[in-house]
Amino acid sequence: MGKTRICAATPAHAAAIGALQGLVFPAPWAPAAIAKLLGGEPGFGHLAFADGAAIAAGEDTPLGFVLCRAAGGEAEILSLGVGMEARGQGVGGRLLEAAAEGAQRRGAQALYLEVSVANLDALALYRRHGFVEVGARARYYRAEDSPKGGRAEDAHILCRTF
Numbered sequence: 524m525g526k527t528r529i530c531a532a533t534p535a536h537a538a539a540i541g542a543l544q545g546l547v548f549p550a551p552w553a554p555a556a557i558a559k560l561l562g563g564e565p566g567f568g569h570l571a572f573a574d575g576a577a578i579a580a581g582e583d584t585p586l587g588f589v590l591c592r593a594a595g596g597e598a599e600i601l602s603l604g605v606g607m608e609a610r611g612q613g614v615g616g617r618l619l620e621a622a623a624e625g626a627q628r629r630g631a632q633a634l635y636l637e638v639s640v641a642n643l644d645a646l647a648l649y650r651r652h653g654f655v656e657v658g659a660r661a662r663y664y665r666a667e668d669s670p671k672g673g674r675a676e677d678a679h680i681l682c683r684t685f
């Protein structure tokens with residue numbers, strides 16, 4: 524893969540993010556919900572694009588996305604995904620770091636996320652990027668929403684502090 528660029532997501536990217544989210548998760552958000560999140564405080568997000576992609580226009584599908592929200596000194600990663608063909612090349616890690624920077628810029632002292640106990644790849648990535656377990660949610664993911672599919676899964680609550 525060529526160079527990857529990370530940029531801030533805007534409402535113009537909502538349809539492209541929704542399309543990629545639909546490839547990564549069984550239950551993507553409606554583009555209108557993504558556009559609303561990215562339309563102003565407290566939502567924000569970042570995208571990874573292959574070099575040369577039409578970034579501002581929102582026409583090209585990103586390699587990966589992260590959607591977040593920050594308020595009251597805390598931030599949360601709501602959704603993170605990287606397309607199959609772009610995985611294992613550091614894109615997810617760069618999006619995580621962009622989310623952490625965005626959270627700090629918005630005054631957050633902590634960045635939270637939920638991850639299925641069965642999602643070992645994502646757990647390893649988060650731990651390498653400074654997240655630690657601070658809690659658990661039983662049967663947090665409905666069977667049909669799980670990236671792995673199949674059955675309801677418990678979630679770890681992870682947190683990285685700044």
Ligand SMILES: CC(C)(COP(=O)(O)OP(=O)(O)OC[C@H]1O[C@@H](n2cnc3c(N)ncnc32)[C@H](O)[C@@H]1OP(=O)(O)O)[C@@H](O)C(=O)NCCC(=O)NCCS
Binds near residue numbers: 638
């Ligand atoms: C979890 C997810 C976002 C990770 O994205 P990714 O782009 O593959 O993440 P990274 O490439 O940064 O890191 C993953 C692996 O690639 C390795 N890697 C990182 N940079 C690399 C590089 N330049 N070259 C080769 N490998 C690299 C990492 O070491 C890591 O491997 P390891 O876990 O064996 O140590 C992606 O797998 C995904 O979208 N999964 C489905 C949706 C999901 O589960 N989202 C999270 C829900 S909470």
